[in-house]
Amino acid sequence: MAKIKALKCKECGREYPVEPLHVCEFCFGPLEVEYDYDEIKKNISRDKIKKGPVSLWRYVDLLPVENPTVGLNAGFTPLVKAENLGKELGLNNLYIKDDSVNHPTLSFKDRVVAVALSKAKEFGFDTAACASTGNLANSVSALAASAGMNCYVFIPSNLETNKIIGSLVFNPVVVAVDGNYDDVNRLSSEVANEFGWAFVNINLRPFYSEGSKTLAFEVAEQLGWKTPDAVVAPLASGSLYTKIWKGFNEFKKVGILEENEKMPRMYGAQALGCSPIYKAFKEGRDWITPEKPDTIAKSIAIGNPADGPYAVKVTRESNGDMEVATNEEIIEGIKLLARTEGIFTETAGGTTIAVLKKFAEKGVFDKDEVVVAYITGNGYKTMEVLEGHLNKPIHIKPTLAEFKEKVVGQTINK
Amino acid sequence: MTGMKLKLIYPEEKIKEPILSKLCKTFDVDINIRKANVQENIGWLELEMTGDESEIENAIKWLQQQGVEVSPLEGQVFTE
Ligand SMILES: Cc1ncc(COP(=O)(O)O)c(C=O)c1O
Ligand SMILES: [Zn+2]
Numbered sequence: 001m002a003k004i005k006a007l008k009c010k011e012c013g014r015e016y017p018v019e020p021l022h023v024c025e026f027c028f029g030p031l032e033v034e035y036d037y038d039e040i041k042k043n044i045s046r047d048k049i050k051k052g053p054v055s056l057w058r059y060v061d062l063l064p065v066e067n068p069t070v071g072l073n074a075g076f077t078p079l080v081k082a083e084n085l086g087k088e089l090g091l092n093n094l095y096i097k098d099d100s101v102n103h104p105t106l107s108f109k110d111r112v113v114a115v116a117l118s119k120a121k122e123f124g125f126d127t128a129a130c131a132s133t134g135n136l137a138n139s140v141s142a143l144a145a146s147a148g149m150n151c152y153v154f155i156p157s158n159l160e161t162n163k164i165i166g167s168l169v170f171n172p173v174v175v176a177v178d179g180n181y182d183d184v185n186r187l188s189s190e191v192a193n194e195f196g197w198a199f200v201n202i203n204l205r206p207f208y209s210e211g212s213k214t215l216a217f218e219v220a221e222q223l224g225w226k227t228p229d230a231v232v233a234p235l236a237s238g239s240l241y242t243k244i245w246k247g248f249n250e251f252k253k254v255g256i257l258e259e260n261e262k263m264p265r266m267y268g269a270q271a272l273g274c275s276p277i278y279k280a281f282k283e284g285r286d287w288i289t290p291e292k293p294d295t296i297a298k299s300i301a302i303g304n305p306a307d308g309p310y311a312v313k314v315t316r317e318s319n320g321d322m323e324v325a326t327n328e329e330i331i332e333g334i335k336l337l338a339r340t341e342g343i344f345t346e347t348a349g350g351t352t353i354a355v356l357k358k359f360a361e362k363g364v365f366d367k368d369e370v371v372v373a374y375i376t377g378n379g380y381k382t383m384e385v386l387e388g389h390l391n392k393p394i395h396i397k398p399t400l401a402e403f404k405e406k407v408v409g410q411t412i413n414k
Numbered sequence: 415m416t417g418m419k420l421k422l423i424y425p426e427e428k429i430k431e432p433i434l435s436k437l438c439k440t441f442d443v444d445i446n447i448r449k450a451n452v453q454e455n456i457g458w459l460e461l462e463m464t465g466d467e468s469e470i471e472n473a474i475k476w477l478q479q480q481g482v483e484v485s486p487l488e489g490q491v492f493t494e
Contacts, residue, residue, distance in 0.1 A: 023419060023487055028448045028460050134494040154492075163494075181492050182485055186474065189486035190418065201491050236493055287451055290423050290458065290483070298494035304423070306489030 003043075004064055007206055008034040010310070018064075020123055020198070022205045030306065031206045033064045041254045046225060049256070055103075056111055056214040062250055063214070064207045069121050070147040071114020073103040075214050079222035079372070084340035085353075089360040093370040095228070096337070097219055099377070100345050104142045105166070106378035107135040107299075107346075108215065108240065113143050113200055115211035120198035126150060127197040131188040133164050134299050135377055140200055141170035152197065154188050156181055166381065209307075212240045216247025219372050225257060229369035230320070232267045232356045234348045234376060235277050236300040238311030241268055244374070245314045264372075266320035267364075268311060269355035271295035271330060271347070277308045278322045281315055296327045296385050297347035299377055321364065325354035331389050333357065334379060344379035352376075417464040420474075423483040424457040433480055441473040442466070460487060 006015040011029025022031050044061040052058030056075025057068045078098045086094035099108040113136070117128055128144040130136050131154040144151035151172035155164060156179060168174065177184045192199035200208050220227055227248050235241050245266055251257045270278045273295030276288045288308035293301035305311075315322055325333065333353035338344050345353070356373045365371050379386075394410065396402040424433075429452060434445060443465035450459035463470055474484050 028419060028487055131492045132494070133492075136493060181490070182478075182483060185488075185490055185492050186420070186484060186486050188491055189488060193418075194416075199491075202486075202488055205488065237489055289453075289456055300493070302490045302493055304421070304485055304489045308489075 002039050003035055003061065005034045005036050007031040020120075020125075020196075020203045022203055033206050033210055035062070035250075037250075037253050044254050044256060046221075046256060049221065056114065056211065056218070059214050059217045062217070062247075062254070063115055064210050065115060065118045066122060068114075068118045070117035071104075071110060071143050074110040074114040075102065076218060077102050079219060080341060080343070082341050082373075085337065088336070088340060089357060090367055091360060091365060091371055092368050095219075095223075095370070095372045096341060096343060097215060097372055097374045098343060099215070100343060100349065100375050100379065104146070105135070105138040106381065107139065108212065108374075108376040109135045109139040110143070111214055112208045112211035112239075113139040116200040116204045116208035117143050117147055117149065117198065119207040120149070120200075120204060121147065123198070125196070125198040127152065127195075129154070129188070129191070129197045129199045130201060131155070131184050131199075133159055133167075135381070136201065137164060137167040137172075138381075141167040141172045144172065145170040149198075154184050154191075156184050209239045209243055212243035213247030213250065215240070215374060216244045217251060220248060220251050220257060223370065226370075227257065227261055228264045228372040229262070230265045230267060230365055230371045231374065232269060232352055232359065232371070233374040234269045234300050234352050235305070235308075235311055235322075236302040236348075237305045238277055238307035240374075240376065241266065242307050242310045242314050245318060263318060266314050266318040267355065267359055268315055268320070268322040269352045270322065270324050271297035271300060271351050272324040272326045273297075274301040274303055275324045276303060277305055277311050278324050280308060281312045281322045286312060295330075295347075297325075297330055297351050298382075299346060300348045300351060321359070323355040323358050325351045325358075329354040331385065334386065335389070337375070338379070343375060345375045346377040346379050346382040347385060348377050349375040349379070415464060416467050416470065417462050418470055419460070419462050419487040421458060421460050421485050421487055421489070422477065423485070424452075425481050425483075426455045428481050429454075429457045431480075433477070433482060437473055437477065440476065442469050443473050 009024035080096040082094045102110045127150040129152040130140040157176035192202040274293035290304040330350035334350035
């Protein structure tokens, strides 16, 4: 356990033992894993990382797990040089970090769940759980199945089952709670306290959230052990965004990056219909005013984000900024990335691309700066949002004449 | 006896009402407020509620009926 010192309250600094705890008993602040960086520095090296597994576990020295057993293929997704999109946006060094192809369930959640459930196994849990209908439920269900753990997924009872087929297929116990989203949330946290199950983003949250740091580690390695000049990433709870920042900083702290390596500017993306972190940032507040989400970007619609204040702080500290995207802009963002780079992302990715475009148009990036946009989810999961927004097929009779008239005539040289 | 850590979010029209004081008179629960932020149009506070499980659940139901949003301290853990 030498690499981890303790769990530490992010607010008051009190220390706790490395156990499935997540809130400070005194000030209710969130707990975070506290590492012994001097010890880690002695062990870690670029060479050792390169010889490690082709997954996020190559960075195990900076993760709160001793013995990875779950999600062994998660992470190490492509960093795509986006020449076409870059050209449209006037950026010569634009990259897409493509977690839409993460293993096994096609979103960045496979990273955090891999870390959470590996830790859960170390703690001796035999049951994994979460409250979600989307990416998180997919990932917990799949990875619990592969790990041979029991799995419980909590959802509101009025939800149509076809919304959770992508989780049901892995055969979790689905608990349909009579009530609204707030009720499901609250019950989940009660169950987490009482039953000693591994609720990945509740009692295992300090470990779970660390998994997102690998989004920074990988990008730095893939850029040749350098940081980008700027990063664009989506915010729901704000966890992913703050951990990307932490990841780049840690890599420097333990000597994987040069001592004078500059940290990136962090640009945050929210949907206009759920933008409590954006508003806090723009209004210069360090507290979040909760709101009721109303956006097509369901995967990032959290009105009461736990890590919101930290995300605001990171944006300020890094000299970054935040922007929002409307539903229309989100759909255009999805289509733009697909049309230029052949990558199909979901609404969170559409939000990121829409915001990237806004910032590029505002001129916040120098044209030669290295800019990385984080694409965190896969478009095949939310295809319904594109209905009515795409070109229709051209209908023809099976004759060459019609083909020439209706297809060749209308599409070639156009 | 059990304890629950909760975040209560008040809508504007409820900020001026003595909701927590009524709550403690109506239900057999204790509350211990740790953090609060009340502005002119919204207020939230973080507290620990202790009591019997069913009494806590009834108290939460009552709070919701008053228009107060009751969420776990973790913020929303539910994302679609
Ligand atoms: C696809 C996708 N992107 C981004 C996020 C944002 O995550 P966080 O809650 O860490 O801000 C989520 C998760 O909820 C997600 O599903
Ligand atoms: Zn504390």
